[in-house]
Amino acid sequence: MKTPKIAKALGFIGDDLITEAMDYRPKKKAPFKKMLALAACFCFISILVLALPYISGASAEDPDWPKTHFETESYEEIAAKCGEDLLIDKLAVKEDFHSEYILEIRKGGSFENPADFIGLSATVNYGKSIFDSEGEQFFCFISFNGKADGVFIDEYLRSGEFETKEMTVDGYSVKYAEMEPLNKINANRIIAEFEYGGYKYYVSSESPNPEFFGDMMENMLG
Amino acid sequence: MKDENIIGLYFERNEKAIAETDKKYGKLCFSIAHNILQSPEDSKECVNDTYLHLWNSIPPVKPKNFPAFISKVARFVSFDRYDFLHAKKRFSEGEVPFEELEEVLSDDRMKKETEDSELGEIIDGFLRKEKTDSRNVFIRRYYFCDSVSEIAKRFAFSESKVKSMLGRTRKRLREYLEKEGVRL
Numbered sequence: 001m002k003t004p005k006i007a008k009a010l011g012f013i014g015d016d017l018i019t020e021a022m023d024y025r026p027k028k029k030a031p032f033k034k035m036l037a038l039a040a041c042f043c044f045i046s047i048l049v050l051a052l053p054y055i056s057g058a059s060a061e062d063p064d065w066p067k068t069h070f071e072t073e074s075y076e077e078i079a080a081k082c083g084e085d086l087l088i089d090k091l092a093v094k095e096d097f098h099s100e101y102i103l104e105i106r107k108g109g110s111f112e113n114p115a116d117f118i119g120l121s122a123t124v125n126y127g128k129s130i131f132d133s134e135g136e137q138f139f140c141f142i143s144f145n146g147k148a149d150g151v152f153i154d155e156y157l158r159s160g161e162f163e164t165k166e167m168t169v170d171g172y173s174v175k176y177a178e179m180e181p182l183n184k185i186n187a188n189r190i191i192a193e194f195e196y197g198g199y200k201y202y203v204s205s206e207s208p209n210p211e212f213f214g215d216m217m218e219n220m221l222g
Numbered sequence: 223m224k225d226e227n228i229i230g231l232y233f234e235r236n237e238k239a240i241a242e243t244d245k246k247y248g249k250l251c252f253s254i255a256h257n258i259l260q261s262p263e264d265s266k267e268c269v270n271d272t273y274l275h276l277w278n279s280i281p282p283v284k285p286k287n288f289p290a291f292i293s294k295v296a297r298f299v300s301f302d303r304y305d306f307l308h309a310k311k312r313f314s315e316g317e318v319p320f321e322e323l324e325e326v327l328s329d330d331r332m333k334k335e336t337e338d339s340e341l342g343e344i345i346d347g348f349l350r351k352e353k354t355d356s357r358n359v360f361i362r363r364y365y366f367c368d369s370v371s372e373i374a375k376r377f378a379f380s381e382s383k384v385k386s387m388l389g390r391t392r393k394r395l396r397e398y399l400e401k402e403g404v405r406l
Contacts, residue, residue, distance in 0.1 A: 012342020
């Protein structure tokens with residue numbers, strides 16, 4: 001295939017857009033910033049200690065995508081396939097929100113057969129749309145087969161690059177880490193993992209509110 | 223060395239300019255070329271061609287944003303080589319996401335007499351209206367030609383989320399280009 005014109009045309013986008021995409025990388029929060037944040041939020045720490053995670057997202061675009069992924073914005077539809085004891089009904093904590101659920105199954109499997117399930121991604125965004133990066137948001141990936149392929153929460157938590165902490169919510173142990181925020185609005189970005197009902201959960205949260213993550217974990221596991 | 227100092231060396235016709243460019247931006251150039259060509263040897267040649275192009279164009283050009291300028295040159299040089307190798311049938315299809323881009327706008331669906339620069343400006347306008355995450359994921363994929371897994375790692379997203387974001391952004395761009403009358 002010859003280089004399509006649109007690929008060449010992309011070479012004419014603004015320099016600022018290119019350097020913006022060039023520069024960004026998730027980084028560990030600077031210790032002094034963390035200390036300042038902790039000092040400023042000291043009165044909230046006890047609440048934070050009771051709190052928890054945050055997650056990421058899912059979906060896809062390959063020829064087999066519709067055969068291996070069931071995508072819906074309806075909790076009722078996803079609950080009909082996966083059951084109602086996966087905590088995802090507890091992700092919506094406000095009246096106005098956008099949600100998206102994606103169930104992935106193995107190739108050749110059936111959406112009706114739980115044994116074929118690989119993972120379920122649930123994203124809740126309290127902004128203008130499901131992809132509103134400035135909206136308060138929470139993501140949860142439930143691994144049905146114990147693997148977390150492509151879920152970098154798992155990798156980041158084990159990388160040693162981020163300081164991991166542990167907290168307990170109603171008997172459930174949650175390992176979590178703070179990450180550099182992706183934008184100035186959602187200054188509190190946290191990734192976490194825990195086990196529930198025999199499944200591994202990977203979550204991430206982005207919010208201007210330092211209590212959001214803890215509140216979500218309380219809501220899910222409390 | 224600061225970018226303005228490196229550019230100064232080009233203006234002085236000091237060959238140290240190439241060495242300093244390589245020192246600071248060699249990896250960037252190689253990464254772009256390799257993402258497009260998938261061949262270390264061809265990529266190295268493209269990096270050298272990029273430096274030659276820089277040497278020949280600076281002066282009179284004085285880039286305001288040196289890394290962006292270099293990346294554009296490396297990209298153009300690499301695409302030229304891609305087309306050359308493809309014409310010679312010396313190329314195996316790699317990771318370059320051309321099919322995904324053609325889904326947005328194939329050459330035969332493009333309004334005649336649309337210049338690359340004109341289309342680029344329209345895409346620029348579209349990207350500026352996108353959310354930061356979506357925009358950066360899109361640019362990493364289709365400007366830098368990063369793989370989905372590289373993007374996922376960079377942004378700490380799952381691969382499926384990256385694919386989903388890309389799919390949705392492509393859909394919005396396709397609609398935008400139709401609205402702008404570029405996509406027939």
